[in-house]
Amino acid sequence: MAAGKAQGLEVDRHATEAIIGWMDDMTEEGTGRVGYDESGSASSRVPGANVQFDVTDAETLTAAGLMCRLELGQSPMLGASVSHVKCILRALPEGDEELRDALWVYFGTRALAAVGSKPWRLWRDQVVSRALADQTTKGPLTGSWAPRTAWSYASGRVGTTALMSLAASIASNQ
Numbered sequence: 001m002a003a004g005k006a007q008g009l010e011v012d013r014h015a016t017e018a019i020i021g022w023m024d025d026m027t028e029e030g031t032g033r034v035g036y037d038e039s040g041s042a043s044s045r046v047p048g049a050n051v052q053f054d055v056t057d058a059e060t061l062t063a064a065g066l067m068c069r070l071e072l073g074q075s076p077m078l079g080a081s082v083s084h085v086k087c088i089l090r091a092l093p094e095g096d097e098e099l100r101d102a103l104w105v106y107f108g109t110r111a112l113a114a115v116g117s118k119p120w121r122l123w124r125d126q127v128v129s130r131a132l133a134d135q136t137t138k139g140p141l142t143g144s145w146a147p148r149t150a151w152s153y154a155s156g157r158v159g160t161t162a163l164m165s166l167a168a169s170i171a172s173n174q
Helices: 002-006 011-028 060-071 080-092 103-113 117-133 151-174
Strands: none
Touching: 011 060, 060 080, 060 103, 080 103, 080 117, 103 117, 103 151, 117 151
């Protein structure tokens, strides 16, 4: 809807309000977490594919929700957006933790770059810099990222590289 509106298409404001309303319903009060199938629930995992990745390690759906809110014109200063930012930043990797979700890196980068200020600087320094450091630098796969995040089983090296490249591109334009 946001892309269509940006191209001059007429967007039904009731549809936009319904999307925002659904995100409000899926957002847990207090934590700001956007749920997968109910308010504040954790992300999903596929048995036998990615259950080794802790669902609490990344706030992928919260980052996607914040990105959607901003794309639909909500202010990053509104209560729900502010709580999303705080929730995302609570999940920043500590120490030498590996990045666990390329979707989280992508959605978080898009959203927090739009928010700007201190949240963006924290994200950029803790997540984007780490993502860039994980890029393969030797051999025939130079420039790509290894498929070792939560959804890489489905997207492989190409999908993981695409998401990380998009995040790096956003960061370089900030």
